[in-house]
Amino acid sequence: MVFFERAPAKINLSLDVLGKRDDGFHEVKMVMTSVDLADRVELGELHRDVIEVSADSQYVPDDERNLAYKAAAAFKHKYQLKQGVRINIKKNIPVAAGLGGGSSDAAAVLRGLNQMWSIGATSSQLAELGATLGSDVPFCVYGTTALGTGRGEEIRILPSPPVCYVVLAKPDIGISTRHVFPKVDVNELEHPETEMVIRSLEEKNFKKLCGSVGNTLERITFSMHPEVRRLKEKMLTSGVSGAVMSGSGPTVAGFVKHFSKAKRVYNGLRGFCDEVYVVRLLDRR
Ligand SMILES: C[C@](O)(CO)[C@H](O)COP(=O)(O)OP(=O)(O)OC[C@H]1O[C@@H](n2ccc(N)nc2=O)[C@H](O)[C@@H]1O
Numbered sequence: 001m002v003f004f005e006r007a008p009a010k011i012n013l014s015l016d017v018l019g020k021r022d023d024g025f026h027e028v029k030m031v032m033t034s035v036d037l038a039d040r041v042e043l044g045e046l047h048r049d050v051i052e053v054s055a056d057s058q059y060v061p062d063d064e065r066n067l068a069y070k071a072a073a074a075f076k077h078k079y080q081l082k083q084g085v086r087i088n089i090k091k092n093i094p095v096a097a098g099l100g101g102g103s104s105d106a107a108a109v110l111r112g113l114n115q116m117w118s119i120g121a122t123s124s125q126l127a128e129l130g131a132t133l134g135s136d137v138p139f140c141v142y143g144t145t146a147l148g149t150g151r152g153e154e155i156r157i158l159p160s161p162p163v164c165y166v167v168l169a170k171p172d173i174g175i176s177t178r179h180v181f182p183k184v185d186v187n188e189l190e191h192p193e194t195e196m197v198i199r200s201l202e203e204k205n206f207k208k209l210c211g212s213v214g215n216t217l218e219r220i221t222f223s224m225h226p227e228v229r230r231l232k233e234k235m236l237t238s239g240v241s242g243a244v245m246s247g248s249g250p251t252v253a254g255f256v257k258h259f260s261k262a263k264r265v266y267n268g269l270r271g272f273c274d275e276v277y278v279v280r281l282l283d284r285r
C-alpha cells in the first residue's frame with residue numbers, strides 16, 4: 001500500500017527571541033502559519049526492517065541524514081515496529097530557505113506512518129515525538145496557524161490569518177539556522193509585536209497583521225547577507241502591504257489582499273531574484 005502526505009511550507013508572521021537557555025537553544029515566541037507550497041511525501045510499506053529515502057533534489061540527503069528518515073526511525077523505535085518503509089520526497093519547497101521544508105517532510109512522515117500502520121497516536125503525541133527531531137517539527141505536525149514558545153516546540157493553535165495572497169521570494173543563497181542563532185546577542189534585540197500579530201488574527205484584520213509582522217533575526221541575516229535586506233525593501237516598494245523574513249531566512253514573505261496585485265509584485269520581483277512564488281495560506285478557520 002502506498003500513502004501520500006502533503007508537507008506544506010511554513011512562514012513566520014513573527015519571530016521573537018526572549019533569551020538564551022542553558023541547553024544552548026534560545027527561548028522564542030513566534031507565530032507561524034502554513035502556505036500551499038508543499039512537498040509531496042510518498043510512503044510505501046516494506047516487509048524488511050529498513051528505511052529507504054530518496055528525493056528529487058541534489059540539496060537533500062538520501063540517507064539517514066534526511067529529517068524524513070530520522071522521523072521514520074523515531075516512529076519505529078517509539079512504537080517498536082519491525083516493518084520497513086520506503087520514503088520518496090518530491091521537493092517543491094526550496095531547501096535551507098527558512099520555510100521549514102525538512103521539518104515539514106519529517107512531520108508528514110509521522111502523520112503518514114501513524115495512518116499507514118494504524119497506530120492511532122494523537123497529533124499531540126506525534127508533536128511530542130517530532131520535538132525530538134527539531135524545534136519546527138511539532139508545528140508542522142499540526143500545520144495550521146500557531147504560537148510557538150519554548151524553543152518553538154510548545155504549540156498553541158491560533159485563528160488563521162485573514163484571507164490574502166503571499167508572495168515568497170528567495171535569493172540564490174541557502175542559510176542554515178545553526179549559523180544564525182549563535183550570532184544573537186540577547187541584549188541587543190529589537191522585539192517584534194507578536195501580541196499585535198495574535199490580535200490581528202483574532203480580529204481577522206489584514207491591515208493590522210501587515211503592520212505588525214516582524215522577525216528579530218532579520219538584523220542578523222541582513223548583516224550576513226545584505227541582498228536579503230535589499231529584497232525586503234524591493235518587495236515593500238513593489239506594493240505589498242507588509243513583508244517579513246521567514247525563520248532565519250533568506251526567504252521574504254510579502255502580503256497582498258488581491259491576486260491582481262500579487263501578480264504585479266511577482267512580475268516585478270522576477271527580474272530581481274530567481275525564485276518567486278505566489279501562494280495562499282493553507283487553513284481557513
Ligand atoms: C528559525 C526557526 O525556523 C523559526 O521557525 C526555528 O526556530 C528553527 O527550527 P529548526 O530548524 O527545527 O531548528 P533545530 O533543528 O531545532 O535547531 C537548529 C539550531 O538552531 C538553533 N536554535 C534553534 C531553535 C531555537 N529555539 N534556538 C536555537 O538556538 C540551535 O543552534 C540549533 O542547533
Ligand SMILES: Nc1ncnc2c1ncn2[C@@H]1O[C@H](COP(=O)(O)OP(=O)(O)OP(=O)(O)O)[C@@H](O)[C@H]1O
Pocket residue numbers: 059060061065066067068089094095096097098099100101102103105106175176177178247248249
Ligand atoms: N527532507 C529534507 N528536506 C530538506 N532539507 C533536508 C531534509 N532532510 C535534511 N535536510 C537538510 O536540512 C538542511 C535545512 O533544510 P530545510 O529546507 O529544512 O531548511 P530550513 O527550513 O531553512 O531549516 P533550518 O531551519 O534547519 O536551517 C538542508 O541543508 C538539508 O541538507
